[in-house]
Amino acid sequence: MTTTDESESTYFTESGERVGMSVDRLKELERTDRLFKESNRMYHINGYVYNNNKNIELVYGSHVRWYIISYGVSDDDVHTAHWHGATMLYHGHRVDVVDLTPVSFEVVDMIPDNEGQWLFHCHVASHFDSGMSAFYQVEKVVYTGDEGWE
Numbered sequence: 001m002t003t004t005d006e007s008e009s010t011y012f013t014e015s016g017e018r019v020g021m022s023v024d025r026l027k028e029l030e031r032t033d034r035l036f037k038e039s040n041r042m043y044h045i046n047g048y049v050y051n052n053n054k055n056i057e058l059v060y061g062s063h064v065r066w067y068i069i070s071y072g073v074s075d076d077d078v079h080t081a082h083w084h085g086a087t088m089l090y091h092g093h094r095v096d097v098v099d100l101t102p103v104s105f106e107v108v109d110m111i112p113d114n115e116g117q118w119l120f121h122c123h124v125a126s127h128f129d130s131g132m133s134a135f136y137q138v139e140k141v142v143y144t145g146d147e148g149w150e
Contacts, residue, residue: 049131
C-alpha cells in the first residue's frame, strides 16, 4: 500500500506534451495548482488501482501470510489495511484491520475460511476513493483422485 507521484515519472513530460502542455506549464501547475498536484498522486496496492490487480487466489483452509508495506514518507502515507471476509492473526489478536505508518510494514496470518471474492483496501476514505483496493479470491480445492497422484 503506497502512494506515488506520477509527476516524478519519466513519462510525465511526454504525457504533457502529447496533450499540448509545455514542460514549463507542467512545472507551474505542479507548484501552484493543488488539485493538479493531487491528480498526479496514485493510491495503489502492488502498483494497481481500482481492483485491477492480478488474481490473488487463496485456498480455503490454507495458511496464508500477508506482508503489508507502506513505502511512502509523507503524512498522506498512513494506511489502514482492511480485509473483508476474513480475520487475521496479528500480534496474537484476531483483527480485520491493521494500521500502517509511513515507511513501515506488518506481517499478518490468515486461514481463509469464507469462499468467494473479497475486498482488500485502505480504510482511509480518500485513499479508497482514489483506488487503493484489490480483490482476493478464496476457493476450496476438491481432489477427485484423477489428479494422477498415487
